[in-house]
Amino acid sequence: MTTLEQPLVKAVGAKAAKKLAALDLETAGDLLRHYPRRYAQRGELTDLDSLAEGEYVTVMAEVEKVQGRRITRKPGYLLEVTVTDGSGRLTLTFFGKGAHVPERELPPGTRGLFAGKVSFYRAGRGIKRQLVHPEYKAIAGGDSADAAREFAEELIPVYPAGKGLTSWQIADCVRVVLDTADLGADPLPEQLRKGHRLIGLSDAYRGIHRPQDMAEAGRARKRLKWDEAFVLQVALAQRRRAAAELAATPRPPAGAGLLAEFDAMLPFELTEGQRAVGEEIAADLVRTHPMHRLLQGDVGAGKTVVGLRAMLQVVDAGGQAALLAPTEVLAQQHHRSIVAMLGPLAQAGRLGGSEHGTRVALLTGSQGAKARREGLLDAASGAAGIVVGTHALLQEHVQFADLGLVVIDEQHRFGVEQRDALREKATGGRPHVLVMTATPIPRTVAMTVYGDLDTSALTQLPAGRSPIATHVVPAGNRAYWDRAWERIREEAGQGRQAYVVCPRIGDEPAGDVTAGDDDEDEGAEEDESARRPPLAVLDVAPKLTEGPLHGLRVAVLHGRMHSDDKDTVMRRFAAAELDVLVATTVIEVGVDVPNSTVMVVMDADRFGVSQLHQLRGRVGRGRHPGLCLLVTDAVEESKARERLDAVASTLDGFELSRLDLEQRREGDVLGESQSGRRSSLRLLTLLQDEEIIKAARAEASELVAADPELRDHPGLAAELAALVDEERAEYLEKT
Ligand code: ADP
Numbered sequence: 156m157t158t159l160e161q162p163l164v165k166a167v168g169a170k171a172a173k174k175l176a177a178l179d180l181e182t183a184g185d186l187l188r189h190y191p192r193r194y195a196q197r198g199e200l201t202d203l204d205s206l207a208e209g210e211y212v213t214v215m216a217e218v219e220k221v222q223g224r225r226i227t228r229k230p231g232y233l234l235e236v237t238v239t240d241g242s243g244r245l246t247l248t249f250f251g252k253g254a255h256v257p258e259r260e261l262p263p264g265t266r267g268l269f270a271g272k273v274s275f276y277r278a279g280r281g282i283k284r285q286l287v288h289p290e291y292k293a294i295a296g297g298d299s300a301d302a303a304r305e306f307a308e309e310l311i312p313v314y315p316a317g318k319g320l321t322s323w324q325i326a327d328c329v330r331v332v333l334d335t336a337d338l339g340a341d342p343l344p345e346q347l348r349k350g351h352r353l354i355g356l357s358d359a360y361r362g363i364h365r366p367q368d369m370a371e372a373g374r375a376r377k378r379l380k381w382d383e384a385f386v387l388q389v390a391l392a393q394r395r396r397a398a399a400e401l402a403a404t405p406r407p408p409a410g411a412g413l414l415a416e417f418d419a420m421l422p423f424e425l426t427e428g429q430r431a432v433g434e435e436i437a438a439d440l441v442r443t444h445p446m447h448r449l450l451q452g453d454v455g456a457g458k459t460v461v462g463l464r465a466m467l468q469v470v471d472a473g474g475q476a477a478l479l480a481p482t483e484v485l486a487q488q489h490h491r492s493i494v495a496m497l498g499p500l501a502q503a504g505r506l507g508g509s510e511h512g513t514r515v516a517l518l519t520g521s522q523g524a525k526a527r528r529e530g531l532l533d534a535a536s537g538a539a540g541i542v543v544g545t546h547a548l549l550q551e552h553v554q555f556a557d558l559g560l561v562v563i564d565e566q567h568r569f570g571v572e573q574r575d576a577l578r579e580k581a582t583g584g585r586p587h588v589l590v591m592t593a594t595p596i597p598r599t600v601a602m603t604v605y606g607d608l609d610t611s612a613l614t615q616l617p618a619g620r621s622p623i624a625t626h627v628v629p630a631g632n633r634a635y636w637d638r639a640w641e642r643i644r645e646e647a648g649q650g651r652q653a654y655v656v657c658p659r660i661g662d663e664p665a666g667d668v669t670a671g672d673d674d675e676d677e678g679a680e681e682d683e684s685a686r687r688p689p690l691a692v693l694d695v696a697p698k699l700t701e702g703p704l705h706g707l708r709v710a711v712l713h714g715r716m717h718s719d720d721k722d723t724v725m726r727r728f729a730a731a732e733l734d735v736l737v738a739t740t741v742i743e744v745g746v747d748v749p750n751s752t753v754m755v756v757m758d759a760d761r762f763g764v765s766q767l768h769q770l771r772g773r774v775g776r777g778r779h780p781g782l783c784l785l786v787t788d789a790v791e792e793s794k795a796r797e798r799l800d801a802v803a804s805t806l807d808g809f810e811l812s813r814l815d816l817e818q819r820r821e822g823d824v825l826g827e828s829q830s831g832r833r834s835s836l837r838l839l840t841l842l843q844d845e846e847i848i849k850a851a852r853a854e855a856s857e858l859v860a861a862d863p864e865l866r867d868h869p870g871l872a873a874e875l876a877a878l879v880d881e882e883r884a885e886y887l888e889k890t
């Protein structure tokens with residue numbers, strides 16, 4: 156018997172095990188969970204015209220023509236076997252003496268499986284596809300006992316294969332493991348299986364690897380998706396349960412105090428959503444267990460004021476609140492705007508300060524020693540009721556007198572570990588936690604990635620917002636191009652402001668020109684080395700000031716500037732002392748200057764869909780309509796162009812984030828914000844398996860409530876332990 160943890164060597168031998176290891180398959184369990192990508196119908200030929208260059212494929216086809224000939228070049232002999240699916244053709248090329256074997260084994264009319272890497276070559280006027288030295292396996296028409304035994308099933312599994320390892324070799328190894336594996340206790344409780352009509356685990360493995368028909372494969376897939384969804388949801392349910400058992404200090408609202416004075420001073424009415432979410436949060440803060448809440452709201456929905464009101468409630472109750480921002484620019488802005496909004500309320504102990512007043516401290520990584528010392532002191536003594544900062548807040552020596560609430564702005568930039576690090580700072584009980592994000596995530600993703608949080612949403616924007624018009628501007632079109640700069644001049648002429656965004660800073664050493672501003676974030680996505688380097692802030696800014704924007708007040712902003720310089724530039728821009736800011740993605744999130752109306756994004760195709768939506772959210776925040784121009788040299792009908800057109804066609808962040816998700820692999824979605832989850836999802840897709848995820852979540856909550864330690868569910872406990880191990884292993888690898 157083979158257990159699932161057993162290394163593959165024992166079951167399949169050293170040679171095969173080594174090749175499987177190259178596909179990251181180490182144990183019997185790994186191999187069983189290496190599922191076929193699809194199934195070839197016995198007798199049904201593969202569509203050869205669909206094969207893409209560079210792909211490792213296994214195709215079923217019929218030999219049409221065999222042509223061997225001597226050649227003068229080495230190695231002296233060339234065999235070309237043409238196979239067909241009835242319409243398309245593929246050439247199998249063999250060189251040298253070894254070619255006599257396939258020549259003998261593949262007479263015209265033979266059907267078989269052929270595996271190798273697809274390459275294209277020029278032949279006459281057309282392009283032909285070929286496999287050079289493919290592996291092959293003939294399948295005789297059923298009269299051969301051998302073939303009948305090996306391909307007894309109607310469906311032949313096609314595995315994701317690789318160099319030196321064919322799909323049928325993998326199938327052979329799987330067969331051995333299937334026949335000898337001891338799967339242990341089924342992780343899905345029997346009652347759950349009955350209730351959702353799920354087949355047993357060993358039937359499922361058999362059914363997915365060696366199905367008799369597609370219906371059987373379907374039943375197997377459904378069951379195995381459940382495993383993935385359920386184990387994950389049980390882990391999250393346990394996490395929620397553990398959190399619910401933690402103690403936190405209740406922070407009840409005060410009748411009179413900072414919050415009441417702040418509300419009275421507020422220059423606008425709260426939206427209905429802001430008020431409702433505010434009440435949810437206020438109620439959470441009164442409880443003796445820590446709040447763990449996610450607040451979603453599209454760009455410009457007005458999350459800051461909701462977070463600030465929660466902080467004021469906590470300060471009124473004698474505690475402190477920390478606001479964690481993903482970038483220094485954003486932390487500085489939050490600090491500035493909170494101080495401004497609070498006015499005299501933020502001047503405790505100073506002349507003219509309010510009696511309820513507090514102080515607002517700022518802590519960032521690159522601020523000067525004096526300012527930093529002051530911030531640290533105010534946080535530790537409790538003089539600052541509100542401490543705003545970047546990840547510098549997470550450092551060990553940052554101390555609070557009584558941290559009651561942590562607000563994390565733009566969560567998608569932070570991982571769970573960081574969320575946890577800040578929680579550790581509270582003495583006496585855990586702090587309440589509010590996470591805010593403008594990246595609207597589909598519900599199923601939220602249930603998975605943020606499954607341990609309660610969620611609230613701001614669904615409308617504050618009234619009086621002006622629409623943002625978005626246009627894609629082809630870089631090659633001179634007229635459009637001139638018009639873009641013209642628009643900026645017009646707006647500036649009316650006292651309004653503009654952003655020009657570039658993918659790169661432009662001070663990196665030659666050769667190191669990946670897109671993005673590495674101080675702050677990952678920046679744009681794929682980087683094809685063959686393309687010209689993305690446009691850079693430090694190149695574009697002088698060209699604009701000497702050219703089309705001559706005479707306007709232009710400044711640059713990027714992540715590698717000194718902290719004070721960033722602050723100065725943003726202050727001047729906010730005070731309308733500058734007309735145009737040429738910046739990297741440092742302004743992507745949160746930056747709030749309502750007087751800016753135009754944004755020009757250079758090389759827009761280098762940014763992701765959600766990123767563009769975020770960037771665009773910087774304009775149209777005030778009374779005047781916003782304009783966003785996406786400049787690109789991506790050709791029409793290209794993938795890149797399609798994405799830009801999508802961004803231009805809608806202002807709905809939810810729709811765009813869905814699009815973003817669809818274009819990425821599932822693993823990337825989870826891997827980005829949550830370490831370790833990647834490897835646990837193979838069949839489950841977050842966007843399509845909503846039903847399963849919802850049902851699994853409900854079942855998991857029920858089961859954990861009844862049996863928190865999983866004493867009665869040893870199979871499940873074992874799966875969970877494996878998941879946690881995997882996470883830990885990946886976490887360790889990263890650090
Ligand atoms: P986001 O949700 O993107 O973080 P902000 O909190 O930065 O949005 O709010 C965007 C702008 O809207 C800010 O200038 C803020 O002062 C303003 N705002 C917030 N709530 C309201 C409201 N109820 N009515 C009018 N303006 C509001």
Ligand code: MG
Nearest residue numbers: 458459564745
């Ligand atoms: Mg914000």
